[in-house]
Amino acid sequence: MRIQTAFMALFLVGIAVLPAHAEGAMTGTSTPTENQKDADSDMRRKQIESDMRARMQRAKTTGRITDSDVESIVRNKLELNLQKRSLSVKANKGTVTLQGKVASKTEADKAVQLTKSVQGVKRVNSKLVIDSM
Numbered sequence: 001m002r003i004q005t006a007f008m009a010l011f012l013v014g015i016a017v018l019p020a021h022a023e024g025a026m027t028g029t030s031t032p033t034e035n036q037k038d039a040d041s042d043m044r045r046k047q048i049e050s051d052m053r054a055r056m057q058r059a060k061t062t063g064r065i066t067d068s069d070v071e072s073i074v075r076n077k078l079e080l081n082l083q084k085r086s087l088s089v090k091a092n093k094g095t096v097t098l099q100g101k102v103a104s105k106t107e108a109d110k111a112v113q114l115t116k117s118v119q120g121v122k123r124v125n126s127k128l129v130i131d132s133m
Helices: 002-022 032-062 067-082 105-116
Strands: 089-092 093-101 121-128
Touching: 032 067, 032 121, 067 089, 067 093, 067 105, 093 105
Parallel strands: 093 121
Antiparallel strands: 089 093
């Protein structure tokens, strides 16, 4: 009889805990959807870093960096550092033009600084618009 009572108590505790576990209790308050987003963003970050390394290596090997390489590297840096922003990047012989909406002047300044840090960028033409969203 005691075994049946203990088994029944364990069963009831298991039922009470199961919904919380199904919602992601093993990872704190994360849900499976949030965990997938984290995995996707980590994978995206690795892809971006790999692309930037490959472009910089090609530039080092050939001794020159193309406008398309500059555009891609700037886009990648902006994506890594200014999430949820859709900014346009155009490069022409060392001059990079940034267009799009940012949340603040600080964010716009950060975008310009990140752009200036890219090899091959001589000048930045910022057409960024501050949008308080």
